[in-house]
Amino acid sequence: MHKGIMGLAISLLLTSCASQQKWQDYRDRSLQVAPATAPAQSAADASYYQSLVSQQASYSSNRRAEARLEQRYQGEQRRSLNHYVQGMMHDLIAVMSPSIADSVFAVTSFVYLDGAYDDTDLLGNQLAESFMHEVHQFGLEQIDFKTTDFIRVTPQGDFVFSRDFLELREEQPIEYVLGGTLVRHQSGVMVNARLVGIDSKRVLASAQGFIPQAVIAGLQPSERQQRVILQQGAE
DSSP, X not given: OHHHHHHHHHHHHHHHHHHHHHHHHHHHHHXXXXXXXXXXXXXXXXXXXXXXXXXXXXXXXXHHHHHHHHHHHHTTXXXXXXXXXXXXXXXXXXXXXXXXXXXXXXXXXXXXXXXXXXXXXXXXXXXXXXXXXXXXXXXXXXXXXXXXEEEEEETTEEEEEOOOGGGSOSOOOOOEEEEEEEEEETTEEEEEEEEEETTTOOEEEEEEEEEEHHHHHTXXXXXXXXXXXXXXOOO
């Protein structure tokens, strides 16, 4: 088993190195400026790509800063779920066409590959929340389709989100959706993420990541199981 885990770790390390190289190649291509003799349209395209590269650089800088803070305050503790989501987000960006950078995105819950595609758990929902954060940090426009058109005020709190489709807008201006599947392993969960065109169903980018079981175990459900307290009866 130790050899299997070590092999998996080496494989993930090589995949990460390949991803970083693809990311660098992508940035190098984007940095190419149109020739001075190019028409005005080419100059506008060059300016657009320069703006996209600036967003990429800002995203990478923010991620590195968060990693340093996490290492400083957590010490030698295990990494959080966000660390693995950031790695997969880099892979998605590395193969994503710059032409769709100004499109509207949405992120959905991750589901288990061998389970029902209309059901998930805390991990699947938290992955969606983490990817939403990363998509926003990269500067892409996205829609939270779970937002209602009203605020429900109750004694327990004030709420604007809902999972009841009857309370949500029937039509949303979504062009691309980010989602994926999960597969359980003995030592963790394999995540398969992909970016798909909502109309064409074309897979425009994909990424894989492995989340260790120790990180998954750190997620705690909000609903606590009720415990029955046993007492010794009177004699």
